[in-house]
Amino acid sequence: MRGTIATIAALACMSGTCLADPAHADIRSFNSAVEAGDFRGAVLAAAETWPEVDRASPDAADIAREFGWIAMLADEPSAALVYAKFLVEQGQGLPHPDTSPAVSRVLMEWAGLAAAASPNSRAKLVAALNARAATSGRDLISARAAQVLHVEAWRAGDWAQASLSAELAIRFIDELGAGQSPARFEMRRGMAAAAFMRAKTPEAYNATYDIVEELHDLIAVTPDGSIRDRLASEYFSAAAWGDAMYSALGSRQRATPDRRNTSGANRKAIGELLYPAPGDVSLPRCRISLARTFKQPGFPFNNRFKDFGGVVVYALNVEPGGTFSEPRLLVSAPHDGVAEAVQDVISTWRWRIDGGAQPPACRMPETHILTFEFALGR
Structure with a gap:
């Protein structure tokens, strides 16, 4: 089959191996599906196209790797394994050998992990990633595979591997x-x-709050959009984890400054950056806090995090009469059970205005970021 379009070359760049002249297979339906974000549709198109790809083509290895990469994005590891195994087992024997065998090995072991997570499949991916790290280059497959391995290692409690x-x-x-x-x-x-x-060290805690401050500064100069939203998500995750870590420092708190008290110094409040209060910007933002009369949740005990408190952060709409509406969970740390414990009491939360400034001398926010903490040792 003939008549490809140039899109596949750009797609190949996604995985780090751009195709120079992929003129040996009709992959227009694959390209169209990927452009539309229909990765599962692209996997079906790839399966139809693959038998007709000329194995002697200069692009055969690159096409196989791109098909495998998209299959992984579609959460179809069994499909990805077809292409990854071809690359690992036959790639070096092709008329035009695979030029990125280390990446192909990563793809295969990543697909193997996704198909059946186990200590052995994680160890195989570690070995493949270490081999890839010993080479030069740039590719998305290795970056994404390492991220996935981190998640699996964390889930397994293998902190060294994480x-x-x-x-x-x-x-x-x-x-x-x-x-x-x-x-x-x-x-x-x-x-x-x-x-x-x-090891519950102040160094790890401070490294986390360094991230908080860097993200705060970056959010301040990043335009509205999806990237800023993702940076904000990471900001809240890092801040919540930092505060949860501090609760677990125990006696070392006495010699470790609580950086949530200083990280916002000389910075515009994160709430005003992300959810600016309407009105005259020369006026201060009204200071909203949680009123003290609310139903208390039970403590969200988790044996893995038994030395930790818990932190949950929500964005809520501020309604008249001291009520909130439409709570949006931003982060739950150090585990999801913290948010689960709080969920049933959110309806009892009420807001109040702190400080001397009252409307109209201050701007009333429409959205409030609320941090609820189960504190240990504060």
């Missing part, structure tokens, strides 16, 4: 030139959190 995989992800993200991407901040937070789970 830390290593986050470090590798940062390495691969840096190769892509994405030093201020939300994904990189996420992996930095993950590495600090994994370090804290191994």
Whole structure:
């Protein structure tokens, strides 16, 4: 079949191996599905196209890797394994050998992990990522695979592996030139959190709050849009994790400053950056806080995090008469059970105005960011 379009070349760049002249298969339906964000449709199109791809083509390996990459984005690891195994088992014997065998190995082990997570499949992906790290290059497959490994290692409680995989992800993200991407901040937070789970040190806590302050500054200069929204999500996650870590420091709190008290100094409040209060900007924002009369939730005990308090952050609409509406969960740390414990009492929350400024001498916000904490040792 003939007649490809140039889109596949751009798509191949996504995984780090751009196609020079993929003129040996009709993959227009694959391209169209990917452009539309229909990755599952693209997987079906790839399956129809793959038998007709000329294995002697200079692009055969690159096409296989791109098909495998899209299959992983579609959460179809069994489909990805078809292409990844072809690359690993036959790629070097092709008339035009695979030029990125380390990436192909990562793809195969990532698909294997996604198909059946286990200590063995995680170890195989670690080995593949370490081999990839020993080479030069830039590709999204390795960066994404390392991120997925971090999540799986965290879920398994393998803190050493969670830390290593986050470090590798940062390495691969840096190769892509994405030093201020939300994904990189996420992996930095993950590495600090994994370090804290191994040894509850002020250094890991401070590393987390360094991320909070960097994100605050970055949000302040980033235009509205999806990237800013993702940076904001990482900001709240890092701040919540930092506060949860502080609760677990125990006696070391006495020698460790609580940085939530200082991180906002000389910075516009995060609530005003993300949800500016309407009105005359020369007036201050009214200070909203949680009234003290509300139903108390039970403590969300989790044995893995038994030394931690808990932090949950919501964005809520501010309604007349002291009520809130439309609570949106922003983060629950150090585990999801914190939000689950709070969920049943949100309807009892009421707001009040703190400080001397009252409307109309201050701007009444329409959205309030509320942090609820189960504190230990504060």
